[in-house]
Amino acid sequence: MLTPTCLLGGPGIPDRVVHGHDADRFVEIGSLTKTFTGTILARLAEDGVVGLDAPLEECLADVPPGTGITLRRLAEHTSGLPRLPDTPLGPPDDPYSGFTEEALRESLGRLDRLTAGRSGKPGEPGEPEYSNFGYAVLGHALTTVTGRSYQELVDACVLLPLGLDAGAATASPPQDRRLVPRGLFGRPRPLWTLTGPILPAGGLWSTCRTLTHVVVGLLVERRLGPPALSWQRGPSILWHNGATRGSSVVAAAHDDGRWVVVHRLGGPDGAERLARKALLAAGPPVHRS
Numbered sequence: 087m088l089t090p091t092c093l094l095g096g097p098g099i100p101d102r103v104v105h106g107h108d109a110d111r112f113v114e115i116g117s118l119t120k121t122f123t124g125t126i127l128a129r130l131a132e133d134g135v136v137g138l139d140a141p142l143e144e145c146l147a148d149v150p151p152g153t154g155i156t157l158r159r160l161a162e163h164t165s166g167l168p169r170l171p172d173t174p175l176g177p178p179d180d181p182y183s184g185f186t187e188e189a190l191r192e193s194l195g196r197l198d199r200l201t202a203g204r205s206g207k208p209g210e211p212g213e214p215e216y217s218n219f220g221y222a223v224l225g226h227a228l229t230t231v232t233g234r235s236y237q238e239l240v241d242a243c244v245l246l247p248l249g250l251d252a253g254a255a256t257a258s259p260p261q262d263r264r265l266v267p268r269g270l271f272g273r274p275r276p277l278w279t280l281t282g283p284i285l286p287a288g289g290l291w292s293t294c295r296t297l298t299h300v301v302v303g304l305l306v307e308r309r310l311g312p313p314a315l316s317w318q319r320g321p322s323i324l325w326h327n328g329a330t331r332g333s334s335v336v337a338a339a340h341d342d343g344r345w346v347v348v349h350r351l352g353g354p355d356g357a358e359r360l361a362r363k364a365l366l367a368a369g370p371p372v373h374r375s
Contacts, residue, residue, distance in 0.1 A: 088104075088105040088106075089105060089350050089351065089352050089356065090104070090105045090106045090107035090265070090350070090351040090352060091103075091104050091105055091107055091348070091349070091350050091351075091356075091360070092104075092107040092108075092109050092294045092347075092348070092349045092350075093346065093347070093348045093360060093361075093364060094109060094294055094295070094297075094298045094346070094347045095344070095345065095346040095347070095364055095368065096302070096306070096339075096343060096344045096345035096346065097343055097344055097368070098344060098368035099344060099345075099346055099364050099365070099367075099368045107265070107294075107349070107351065108265055109293060109294040109295050110293050110294075110295050111263050111264065111265040111293060112256075112259035112260075112263050112264050112265065112291040112292060112293055113264075113265050113291060113292070113293070113294065113333055113335070113349055113351065114277070114280075114290075114291055114328075114330045114332075114333040114335075115255075115290050115291065115292050115297065115328050115333075115335050115349075116288045116327075116328025116329045116330045116333060116334070116335060117218070117287065117288045117326065117327065117328035117329070118290075118297075118326050118327065118328035118335050118337055119285070119286065119287060119288050119289055119290040119328065120221050120286075120287060120288070120316045120326065120328075121300075121304070121314060121316045121317055121326050121337070122240055122244050122255060122286075122290060122300075123161075123221055123224060123225055123228070123286040123287070123316060124161050124314030124315050124316025124317070125243060125244050125304065125310060125314045125316075126228055126239045126240065126243040126244065127157055127161055127224065127228060127314065127315070127316075128310070128311065128312075128314045128315070129243040129244075129247075129310065130228065130231075130232065130243065131157075132311065135231065135232060136157060136227075136228070136231055137157070138156065138157055138158040138161075139156050139157075139158055140156060140157065141153075141154075141155070141156060142155040142156060142157065142160070142197070142223070142227060145157070145227040145230060145231050146194055146223075146226065146227055146230055148191055148194035148195050149194050149195075149197055150195065150197065150198045152198060153166075153197050153198045153201050154166070154201065155167070155197060155201065155223075157224060157227060157228075158315065160217075160220045160221065160223060160224040160227075161224060161314070161315040161316055162214075162315050163214050163215060163216050163217050163220060164213070164214050164215075165201065165217065165220045165223075166200070166201035166213070166215070167197070167200055167201060167215075167217045167219050167220040167223065168200065168215070168217060168219055169215060169216060169217050169218060169219065170218060170219055171185050171189065171190070171193060171218075171219045171222065171284075172193055172196065172200060172219070173185060173189040173190075173192065173193055174189075176279070179276060179331070180276070180278055180279050181278065182278060182279055182280060182282065182284045183278075183279040185222070185282055185283060185284050186282055186283070187282065187283055189283075190222060190223075190226060190282075190283040193219075193223075194223070194226075197223075218284065218287040218288060219287075220287075221286050221287035221288075221316075222283045222284050222285075222286060222287050224286060225283070225285065225286020225287070226283060226286075228286075236257075236285055236286055237253070237256060237257065240255055240256075240290070241253065244300070244310075247309070247310055248299060248300060248303040248304075248309060248310070249299070249303075250296060250299055250300070254292065254293070254296045255290045255291070255292040255296060255300075256290065256291055256292075257280070257281050257285050257289045257290060257291065258281070258291075259291045264291070265351060266332070266351075267331075267332030267333065267351055267352040268352075275331070275332050276331070277330065277331060277332070278330055278331050280330070288328060288330070294347055294349050297335070297337060297347045297349075298345075298347050300337075301337045301338075301339055301345050301347055302339075302345060305317070305324050305337075305339035305345060306339055306343055306345055322340055322341045322342075323338055323339065323340050323341070323365075324338065324339050325337065325338035325339070325361075326338075327357065327358055329357075332351065332352055333349070333350070333351055333352075334349070334350050334356065334357040334358075335347070335348065335349045335350075335357055336348045336357045336358050336360075336361040338361055338365065340365060344365060344368055346361050346364045346365055348360045348361045348364070
């Protein structure tokens with residue numbers, strides 16, 4: 087079966103929207119949500135609302151002292167927290183459904199035990215370990231400190247400063263504007279529950295068109311300052327991916343100004359390969375005077 091695919095690129099990378107995709111309908115972006123959370127952190131730190139290196143317990147009263155966890159370490163995946171929450175998760179077809187607000191609050195009181203032997207001594211960074219749980223804690227800290235919802239922070243710190251509409255990236259897009267994977271007889275496939283505390287780690291929806299404006303604004307034009315700590319860094323490239331049960335996305339930008347956004351619907355694989363191929367095929371941009 088053909089996979090609906092959307093590829094939107096910068097200089098030298100031709101746009102492709104094939105197999106029934108629609109660049110202007112909302113799709114799940116999975117862990118690419120983390121770049122929104124990281125940008126919120128960067129903006130709040132620049133405004134003096136939070137300190138990147140302040141102990142987490144200064145933001146969240148439920149966190150025991152002495153964990154060595156800071157907002158910076160959560161953003162960089164060096165907090166020592168495990169990849170997944172330590173609470174009972176949901177079934178395989180909906181793994182985060184059991185990660186409720188109550189479960190998150192209970193976990194906060196155990197952070198010292200969760201990081202013991204993993205994050206080094208208090209005040210020292212831990213070993214890098216990609217952590218969805220860490221980004222749930224980070225999002226909770228940011229909403230707690232500001233007294234604002236995650237959506238309000240996405241709008242105020244990312245979308246509106248980039249000239250985009252509030253709600254252009256959201257956990258609750260209109261049902262009639264969603265593009266979702268479909269199974270037998272065209273029935274929508276069940277999706278993961280990502281609207282609870284896991285939202286800042288992977289629950290946003292966006293259109294591919296909106297993502298192109300975000301990538302250009304954050305990584306190419308750098309209109310909000312240096313790219314956030316959440317972006318993955320490679321030789322001459324910044325990137326991040328995301329995947330849910332039936333959706334995969336990659337956003338990347340090269341130092342020379344090339345960029346690409348790739349989304350594939352109906353399967354978690356293939357987006358990274360397409361993004362890499364698009365950037366390599368384009369080659370460096372030709373500048374003419």
